[in-house]
Amino acid sequence: MRVLTLPTIVNLRRLSIKRCGMREIEIEKTTSSSSSSWNKIHTAPYFSNLSKVFITKCHGLKDLTWLLFAPNLAFLQVSFSRQLEDIINQEKAASVENAATIVPFRRLETLHLSALRGLERIYWNALPFPCLKVIHVEKCWKLRKIPLDSNSGAGGKELVLSYGDREWIEKLEWEDQATRVRFLTSCRWHWRATQ
Incomplete structure (x- = not known):
């Protein structure tokens, strides 16, 4: 299995990963434990200044759970990564020390997901998203719930929930009727001539 191990880079502000064949992205261990880097990892913000992440054509990746350690992430764009199933994987997140205290994407303003044919989940529960302005989803047909x-x-x-496929928005499952009423009016069809 090919693994990309990211070292702690406190001053990193922007990260772009393109055309990589890795299967997993992990955080460099800071403990002497020989167990998986997801077990008992410290919850310090390894990437406290990271605000923009672009992941493109990384077909082997299954998840981006390492983003739990980027508390100030404002922009996330993930595209053309066909095996990606989760943005944050529930099982991996549960194995992080103090996982119950981590609420991801508190500073996220833009979430752009496109051509992720295997994507099923962004996160397993509703999130507060206090800063979120736009979620754009295009060609992510397995993603049934935001x-x-x-x-x-x-x-x-x-x-604003921007989407590229009318059929997708019609099949979207909402948390409850109150959620549907609140967000359905802010949905915008983003049509492209290339579709």
Whole structure:
């Protein structure tokens, strides 16, 4: 298995990973434990200044759980990575020390997901997304639920759900009727002539 191990880079602000064949991205261990890097890893913000991440054509990746350690992430774009199943994997996240105290994507403003044919989950529960302005989803047909509830995105600005496929929005499963009512009016069809 090919693994990309990211060292702690406190001053890293932008990360772009393209055309890589790795199967997993891990965080460099800071303990002497010989167990998996996901077990008992410290929850210090390894990438405290990382604000933009671009992942493109990384076909072997299954998840991006390492993003739990980028608390100030504002922009995430993931595209053309056909085996990606989860943005944050529940099992891996549960094995992180103090996992219950980590709420991902608190600073996220833009989430752009496209051509991820294996993507099934962003996160398993609704998230607050206090800063989120735009979620764009295109050609992610297995993604049936967005981690929103009626309290998500309560930062005072409209949260726009932009989508590229009308059939996808029609099949989207909402947390409850209140969530559907709140966000369906802010859904925008993003048509492209190349479709």
